[in-house]
Amino acid sequence: MPRALHPVAWWVWALGLAVAASRTTNPLILLLFVTVAGCVVAARRTDAPWARGFRVYLALGLVIIAIRVGFRVLLDGQHGRHVLFTLPELDLPDAVAGIRIGGPVSLEGLLAALYDGIRIATLLLCVGAANVLADPKRLLKSLPAALYELGVAVTIALTTAPQIIESGQRIHRARRLRLAPEGRRPRRPVRGVLVPVLEDALDRSLALAAAMDSRGYGRVASVPRRALRTGRALLIGGVCAVLVGTYGVLDGTAPAPLGAPALVAGCVLGAAGMRLAGRRVPRTVYRPAPWRAAETAVAACGLAAAVLVVVAEHVDADVLFPTVQPPRWPTVSAIVAMAALIGLLPAWLAPPVDALEATPA
Amino acid sequence: MIRFERVTVTYPDAARPVLRDVDLYVAAGELCVLVGLTGAGKSTVLGAINGLVPHFTGGRLAGRVTVAGHDTRDHPPRELAGLVGVVAQDPLRGFVTDTVEAELAYGMEQLGIAPATMRKRVEETLDLLGIAELRERSIRTLSGGQQQRVAIGAVLTAHPQVLVLDEPTSALDPAAAEDVLAALTRLVHDLGMTVVVAEHRLERVIEYADRLVTIGHDGYVQSGLPADLIRAADVAPPVVRLGQLAGWNPLPLSVRDARRLAPNLHARLVDAPAPRRGRPPGAPAVSASGVVVRYGKVAAVRGVDLVLRAGEVVAIMGRNGSGKSTLLWALHGSGRRDGGRVVLADGADPSRLDPRDRTRRVALLPQSPTDLLFLASVGEECALADRAASASAGTCRRLLDELTPDIADGTHPRDLSEGQRLGLALAVQLTPAPAVLLLDEPTRGLDETAKRRLTAVLAELAAGGRVIAVATHDVEFVAGLADRVIVMALGEVVADGPTADVVLASPVYAPQVAKVLQPDPWLTVAEVATAIGPPA
């Protein structure tokens, strides 16, 4: 039965792929992840206007790679046996003796930059795939109730931003209808356009606020005080635990309980606190996206890909990090190939999308 | 259903209360129409019903407002959301989401209604308002009438008992306005909703009203049956004025009623001289041939040929989206023009002129005149306009006083009413004394007094030799002012001729007087008055 998958499932899949991609610099593997993401996007994206942007992400990825390689060509003075060409070198003062502009450009340096750039581009494309597959508005709707107001603010910003641009264009056009004083360039062009746009935006936001107020936005369900206090305490405690846990994970010398366990505990506490806090918001969701087996399967695929790559790091480290000095052809191992192909499964596991499902409310 | 008891409302920093001692009762299932001049307090009354005044706007409300037994003092607007639905003046500013279906469901989501019920109600509302085929559309791509209906639907899904609308048809062309009003009357008659509407253009709505509330500019309010109150009201539709003129009793509120009483008026008018319309055309001031304007793949204006002569007032009418605005901008020269020629009186092409020169010859007033105003006070705007046009100081101020008197120099332009802002923008544009004046929808949001004043000023300018082109929907305004009417559709000129010819031939664009007195070619009450002569 054709339907749109829950947006959170797509995001979990995409973030799993991104985590997997971030743990390797092997261009073959990274390209495999990219093409896998592209396959899933091609198979399961809708026809809505926001769903057509994958090509933009691809272009952006290429730009990132080009910038990275360009910087390496210009700035990096890494030794490499195979010098491809030599740029004229700029003399810099001794104070910045560590930096070298120009000079010989080596194959090894280029390869290193290329691998790095491909990795960043892959991360970007994973996020882009999630954006294209999951309706951002529905994602905002799936936020927990405690973050509801935040989601509304973001939704409204997305909706009204084009209107602000339109009003800016209109006002700019109208500015040309008035004269500027003799002999001077149009004075205060910024003021002439910016001030009316801001005033317009203020009027518009007041009107919107009145409309939302009249439609019942901001109603608060009555929740017993104790529950509220508990919720707040849980939230604060959870945040503190997450902070401590993050520090513990990043600092190798911290005692073990301060690391991952604190992080996990903090997340659990935070989730519980958000649940309690969310009871204050008495809103329902129109046509909520169901979470069924397909969602779990898709999310599991992403997580499995990440786990497999982490395992491969221990087993096949040199496959994940091909050397550039000396340059070697990158290889692919069984575990990593399996990780990528598991990431491809959602192209079948996710239910197909039919045209009418493009923009469900 | 709605009860106001001795309500006095004073806004913060206001010298006088906006409403004084208002006593009002609206029974369940009534259609109540609010009339009054701009700034008189119509929006305040509407806001007080739902609690926006004073919870949202601030100010002091003395007295009591109860809706279905709930006192607005104890309930902020969001708690009354299930009871009162409010549709604001500009519905586009009140939309939270961007698709029709999501917008319809939004109100119900806030009220915490079960998903199954929500689903059912959305489908019902789509059918009720006739917008079912629009459900997946983005709201910004809809027409004005469709947007208005979606806005009504969005508050309807919450099943309120009271519906409050602030000038729902002011921005709509006649056909779309008819659609919206039909929907409203269906709500009243079929669903038994209580509907409170504030409207300037009474001629469309007064025949359906069960109750009329007039708000005087001193803040006092009178409420009663339309037929009783309309006699003494400041604002009245042409049918009523005609009835007053002809001495009909009871005063007709609709064209149909008036036609029944019309025969004796016909008799009186049989021998009257034909109304003198139009001025002898002067030299061509603006000649356009084959004007084409394209936006991407869509051609907004396709090959329009047009000649505007000095001393003429030309009205350009047509549906929203037929290209009226685009044509005006192309004639002005600062808008896009992809083909064709536009030539001014001395042979210059306005698009190639230096902006300074251009402003001295052609002036354009855009759809929202506020876009032109960016300084902090009326005085500063006028001073800048004088300086820019190298006119003597005080020119702009003089023009402003002619158009809208009683505006202090220190007022911030955004604090003025719609009509006053229009007046200020017009004064600013007229300061360099251009020979050609183009106006894009000037009558939106204007009350009758302001409209009368604008008509007078424009007629005077035309008599002075300028050429004026106005793009508008307002049929009565056109009937009272224009010498010539051009009707556009799909970017082409469909009709072009003297007002009487074009307007009388079409049921959509015919003014009320013409509809009453057809087939005789009378357009306005003033013409009839002139023909009848001084009252006997």
Added chain:
Amino acid sequence: MPALVAALGLAAGAGTRPAVAGSPDWPDGPCTDNEGVTVVVDFQELGGGVNVRCAPAPVASGLDAFDRAGIAWEGTRRFPGFVCRIAGLPGPDREPCGNTPPATAYWSYWMAPRGGQWCYSNFGAGNRTPPPGTIEGWSFALDKTAETVPSPRYEPPAPIPGQPPNPLNPADCTTPASSVTTTTSTTVSPITTVAQPATSTTTIRTTTTVARSATTSTTSRAPTTTVRSPGTVTSTVAAVPPAPGGEPAPPAGWPTTSTLAPGTTPRPTSTTSTSTTSSTSTTSPSDPDGSTTAPATSGVSGRDGASVSTVEPATPTTLTMSTRVPAGAGPATSSPLGSVDLSSDGRGSGGLGPATLVGIVLVVVTAATAGYLPRRRRAAAAAPLNPYPAEPPDAPAP
């Protein structure tokens, strides 16, 4: 671009073997001329002992020395100029060579002139050109602190008879705090007359030479002459403050019999003075003891005269020992040469193998599927979703 062609040739074929045209086998052992650069690789805890090879001239950099000596090495992926593996050690399981290795397990880079002492390099191997005839050393530092990094357990070979050894570039390394160096540091002081340096250096030189001759039985005559050139020794001991270079901190002081306080780097001072006595020592170059040279006593002081006296070049052996870091670094003399094949890194050739081809095939297949799917969808698509055309921006359509 010949380099590119060479690179592709490399890529297609042999892997890590450096493409030095017509390279023969590289025999173990230091260079026998004063042109080539000797490369010493001490695997320390990694196992494999000390291995020495000669990189024939011309050698452009420390990394080039590897290539010309036929030593397989790998840089980190991020910074390909940072040496991470030599002959495949440490292996991928220990060090993935993604980012620079940690300071607890890395290859430390040393240099020495012929007949001189090991000296910790201030620059990376790619950023300096080793003077011809000098010695490069690589020693794996496992869990060492800045003070205890071990130099390679190999005595820098003696200068070639008849050819003055080239000194190291003064900027290239931080002086190890040995007695020898302190003495010579005085020579750098501007105030002291030139004459004195000559004498003191002469003295020292003699002693070392003598010591050397004790172990390697080379003639001790010639060195005196060479020593006279004042420039030579000073360069070895130029007490430059450690230059910034991102290198792990060099051992700040070498615990030696000279009581330069550990942690201090000897600085050129104006106290030279009493090295006049040293002149006496010149008289006995061939004295096997060399102990009469009391040079150290005089001008040795790095900073305070007291410490000077403790330096006693009396026993040549002591002298030589003081140049080594005693902190558990290894035996005083060179260890026997190891037997690692420096040319291989145990990973096989890096050519275009089946694993790579499989990877490429997978990428191509998925990309083709991704490109084909939208076409199939379009063919099967129904009427466009939105039957209403876009409105002109000026006003909405009816």
